[in-house]
Amino acid sequence: MLIKKPDDIKRSEITPEQTYLNRRNFMRAGVLAGSTLLTAALYREFAVPEEPLRQQGEKLNVQQAANDTVPPLTEARTSFADITHYNNFYEFSTDKSAVAYKARNFVTRPWTVAVEGLVQKPKTFDLDDLLKLAPVEERVYRHRCVEGWSMVIPWVGFPLARLLKEVEPLGQARYVAFQTIYAPSQMPNQSTGVLDWPYVEGLRLDEAMHPLTLLVSGLYGQTLLPQNGAPLRLVVPWKYGFKGIKSIIKITLTSEQPPTTWNLAASDEYGFYSNVNPNVDHPRWSQKRERRIGEFGVRDTLLFNGYAEQVGQLYSGMDLRANF
Numbered sequence: 001m002l003i004k005k006p007d008d009i010k011r012s013e014i015t016p017e018q019t020y021l022n023r024r025n026f027m028r029a030g031v032l033a034g035s036t037l038l039t040a041a042l043y044r045e046f047a048v049p050e051e052p053l054r055q056q057g058e059k060l061n062v063q064q065a066a067n068d069t070v071p072p073l074t075e076a077r078t079s080f081a082d083i084t085h086y087n088n089f090y091e092f093s094t095d096k097s098a099v100a101y102k103a104r105n106f107v108t109r110p111w112t113v114a115v116e117g118l119v120q121k122p123k124t125f126d127l128d129d130l131l132k133l134a135p136v137e138e139r140v141y142r143h144r145c146v147e148g149w150s151m152v153i154p155w156v157g158f159p160l161a162r163l164l165k166e167v168e169p170l171g172q173a174r175y176v177a178f179q180t181i182y183a184p185s186q187m188p189n190q191s192t193g194v195l196d197w198p199y200v201e202g203l204r205l206d207e208a209m210h211p212l213t214l215l216v217s218g219l220y221g222q223t224l225l226p227q228n229g230a231p232l233r234l235v236v237p238w239k240y241g242f243k244g245i246k247s248i249i250k251i252t253l254t255s256e257q258p259p260t261t262w263n264l265a266a267s268d269e270y271g272f273y274s275n276v277n278p279n280v281d282h283p284r285w286s287q288k289r290e291r292r293i294g295e296f297g298v299r300d301t302l303l304f305n306g307y308a309e310q311v312g313q314l315y316s317g318m319d320l321r322a323n324f
């Protein structure tokens with residue numbers, strides 16, 4: 001995701017993705033090779049920090065998703081350790097392996113979410129009241145980052161449509177804008193110019209109302225940890241991961257297409273739609289294939305991340321190359 005050219009970035013600022021992956025794969029290969037003293041020593045040296053690995057959320061009362069809503073996914077789930085230690089959350093760090101540690105003390109209560117703009121009944125919800133609007137379901141979705149890696153994540157949440165119906169969108173509402181909390185005292189990078197803060201995202205109203213679009217409060221049956229966007233984030237499984245804005249405090253219905261953080265940072269690289277599309281390359285890299293975190297090798301990226309049957313009609317007649 002980095003906009004900065006590699007030359008602009010201090011070496012100390014980043015743990016290159018490849019190093020991290022090599023480290024983890026190496027770790028696994030080492031463990032398979034047997035428990036010699038040397039392997040044990042290397043394992044200790046390369047293992048991710050112990051403290052974040054012990055982090056757990058609170059157990060959630062999760063319902064099974066209705067079969068007709070979610071296409072079944074037989075691909076293996078990414079491990080809890082990888083989902084919670086390989087993160088993009090630039091407010092805390094641009095180093096994916098450092099986010100968990102830097103975000104560990106992020107305060108997520110009390111928390112409110114204002115839902116306003118072109119709605120009949122604007123309301124500021126206390127988070128715990130908002131979460132009572134509907135039972136939370138487990139949804140196992142593919143998660144494809146524009147950088148070329150992917151995961152399979154058992155999210156826990158409920159459709160965003162449920163919340164939007166609660167505030168009754170007006171006829172002129174065509175888009176939904178989202179905003180992350182602005183709290184520089186807790187989020188160190190908000191005191192820097194890495195991105196424009198607060199992080200903002202947007203969807204067209206029909207995308208936001210689609211039954212696959214989720215407001216997520218947990219994963220693997222537990223409440224979200226800070227690094228994954230606690231206490232509430234968006235998940236839109238057919239779009240690149242950056243559309244999944246974390247730690248949301250405001251949702252605004254608008255008539256105009258809202259600005260989005262990565263589009264503001266580099267409009268030629270990140271469009272408003274950002275649908276996963278192997279046929280439309282990012283200017284600096286191909287989108288044809290992806291590396292599933294925790295696995296060796298690469299796999300083909302699927303149109304709309306494999307959800308074409310469910311969401312293809314949202315874009316019928318649209319030029320997906322122009323509307324990237």
Ligand code: MTE
Nearest residue numbers: 087088089090180199228241242244245246
């Ligand atoms: N939301 C905020 N507020 N800040 C961010 O930096 N990163 C995005 C998205 N949401 C980001 C964000 C990107 S680039 C991705 S790929 C996903 O979060 C990563 O989510 P994960 O760490 O839970 O896998």
